[in-house]
Amino acid sequence: METLKLRKIGIDTYRENVAYLHRDCPVYRSEGFQALSKIEIHKVDDRAPVIAVLNVVDDEALLAQDELGLSEQAFAQLNLPDGTGVRVEHARPPASLKAVHRKIAGERLTLDEYRGITHDIKGNRYSKIEMAAFLVSCAETGMERDEVLYLTRAMVETGKRLDWGEPLVVDKHCIGGIPGNRTSMLIVPIVAAHGMLIPKTSSRAITSPAGTADTMAVLAHVELSPDLLHEIVRRERACLAWGGNAQLAPVDDILISVERPLSLDSPGQMVASILAKKIAAGSTHLLIDIPVGPTAKIRSRSAALRLRKLFEYTGDHLGLQLEVIITDGRQPIGRGIGPVLEARDVMQILNNQPDAPADLREKALQLAGRILEFDPDVRGGQGYVIARDILDSGRALAKMEAIIKAQGENPRTPVPGILQQPVLASASGTITGFDNLQMAHIARLAGAPMDQGAGVDLHCKLGEQVKQGEPLYTIHAEFASDFRFACEAAAKESGYRIEAAGPIRG
């Protein structure tokens, strides 16, 4: 069979491999390929092929007839120099697709079937639509709890698994959806100051205005090599790093790249995704935070309880000590929304400044207290007091400073965006409701998390009285067009509900 000359095409197609063939390429014609066919690209020595989706090129300036172009991701995967001879053929459908069809038909899959699926996904044998089919077939009530367990186990098995060599490795995770909820940056130094091992890695924001990694990046480097990360954790008992290049449960990352654009967030996938990552990261004890509120991810106490039980069942069967705490998700936590503003809140609390946001401090102490009680030497109910002592005494601040120094302090100090606009109360009354989604939307329009200083700074919270014309919050931005979009969105819908009288809803 004819070979083609490999050529890197400088196009970033994210997590989807794309191959390019000229329409008059003899291989294209004889194989009966179509645009969007899946093809296999083989090295001539015939090791594992790279799978890619085909785009057909009509322009000789882009690609010659005897060339095979590959997008940046696919080229990196094949890992051969430009000009190498390669062959292409129709990709065989992944063997595990049969199991996906059975799942679509409502059947229950076995551990081995989930293993087959994760194996093929890791090998890039699934197209995005095949992954979408798998995810939807598992969505909502589509997975038995044993299947969630199988999927979690299969996802852990497809990646590396860290071993810290200690019996107690703690972590915490919030299922997300609440702006400003930056508790990890307080919990980690408190817990580490107590001496517990808490190697915290976090993601960057994808749909929210800031993730822990984005916020920590305001203060320190977060993209650490695995070696440096390990060294810091051994010395400081903690880190606050970006987890993106650790190759832990890589199938989870691939599935998330399809879940996010679909806004799919089914309980089974959520539990499997979170627990697979934590187990792969070597955690032995885990605290899960489930905020509940009318505009949170989980909107009712009964849904939160169902989710809690699914976490517990799966964690128990995988040997993970797991506690779930259901928290108030009716409004943003803290004052700042956006990396710089959230980092400011965190540092105010660590510095015990009197004007630090009390709600974020209190929530962090509650969660840290529960984690401290994973320590067999801590008496039940005493965690909170210990956490507060560590914070009040400045030991948490000292630990945070040590972590920042170890990771590499950010030499410049980013400041809140200089374009500022207060958003005013349209009427007098009591603040009775928040729209978390709208607050996050405004902060993202303002530029968060890409522009670190952009976001929203809240001046009042649920239950407070405001007078018409008083500022509810201030929008910060760094660029004029972002600033305008955010101000327009806030003018249309502030995200606050103010009522003359009546109870707080939610």
Place this chain on the structure above:
Amino acid sequence: METLKLRKIGIDTYRENVAYLHRDCPVYRSEGFQALSKIEIHKVDDRAPVIAVLNVVDDEALLAQDELGLSEQAFAQLNLPDGTGVRVEHARPPASLKAVHRKIAGERLTLDEYRGITHDIKGNRYSKIEMAAFLVSCAETGMERDEVLYLTRAMVETGKRLDWGEPLVVDKHCIGGIPGNRTSMLIVPIVAAHGMLIPKTSSRAITSPAGTADTMAVLAHVELSPDLLHEIVRRERACLAWGGNAQLAPVDDILISVERPLSLDSPGQMVASILAKKIAAGSTHLLIDIPVGPTAKIRSRSAALRLRKLFEYTGDHLGLQLEVIITDGRQPIGRGIGPVLEARDVMQILNNQPDAPADLREKALQLAGRILEFDPDVRGGQGYVIARDILDSGRALAKMEAIIKAQGENPRTPVPGILQQPVLASASGTITGFDNLQMAHIARLAGAPMDQGAGVDLHCKLGEQVKQGEPLYTIHAEFASDFRFACEAAAKESGYRIEAAGPIRG
């Protein structure tokens, strides 16, 4: 907001619009786009935007920083000259995605919700993964029969609808899966010779070795303009054309582009797809052929009955007179598999040659007879006899020749592929089973339908006795590499089951 200069990129991305932005493009940076984000491209006068998936370009030679590249499809849709100023922004999720999420959650959707979904799909607001999510949520038992009705109606409404101005416009459709089953090319001339209107449009093969359009293309032009097609139908009462550019139920074509690679073929989608196309094409009376067999699409009589009832329910509520016939799908019909070989079978039957394949002749007469009985003047039970008279008398042949002449006869006569290899019986005995899928696979490997002469020519069928070493079938190909692949596949698994004694299974 900044405008970008439009540039056509000579890349064919089939049914998925792709846009290209340079990584250092200021708009890319300020908007926080990511590769695979969906973006909206607006003309400056702000009419309906074109939606595309974003690829990020790192190579100035491909695209400048102030340009927006569009793949061929997207460029054609936007329909503006190169260099025009356009703006881009994040695509808002289509409004109807909320209904898809409700469907994923197992809820039942209304007619208006299906209308919203088809409206957004037609407007290219759905990405492929969103379409996959919709299709999977509807798959298997996911749709109530009223929902099949709603989806069918909504698909009809999103395209053109032909009106032939006659009370009786007949059509037939086979749900597919049986190689060689080329009855339409016999039924159409028989029925038209009787005087009934049968404007038959067909698809090209996508996963099979030949579609009716591929086979008819051996004899005549099949890509006809709408005007020419109408003129031919008025004159000859029939056509045998490719239906691809008629813009009938266009949403169906878009959904099929996702269903095929997923091998999704759920009853609800199948019924909606077939009936929407037929109603849009102006049919008033329709015969559906459901072959049943162990390697057919429908594998049990009970599944065929369920499907029949779904066709009947939907057809009845949309004013379509519909008959379903359940046929023998245990083996290929006729001898040839592949365009030239199947066209040869058809012409042998029309010419009343004594060695013409009897099974294809018989099946075509049965189906034509049922269609003739749609005519109020034909007495129940007399259709078959009338059909046979039309065929035996040469009137069907004369009608076929008139249709061929009207559509434009193929000036060269393609012949069966000159590379030929008989596949021999590995043992003596009775042929007790066929693998339709393997026979189709071998024919496709041999080059069908792209190479018209490629395919498989069967020498014996179910129930016949063969001696070891006798030829079961002959592989035909036009190119050496295809020929080798097909012969290798047949050597591994011939597709025939031969047993020393015992009944025919299935």
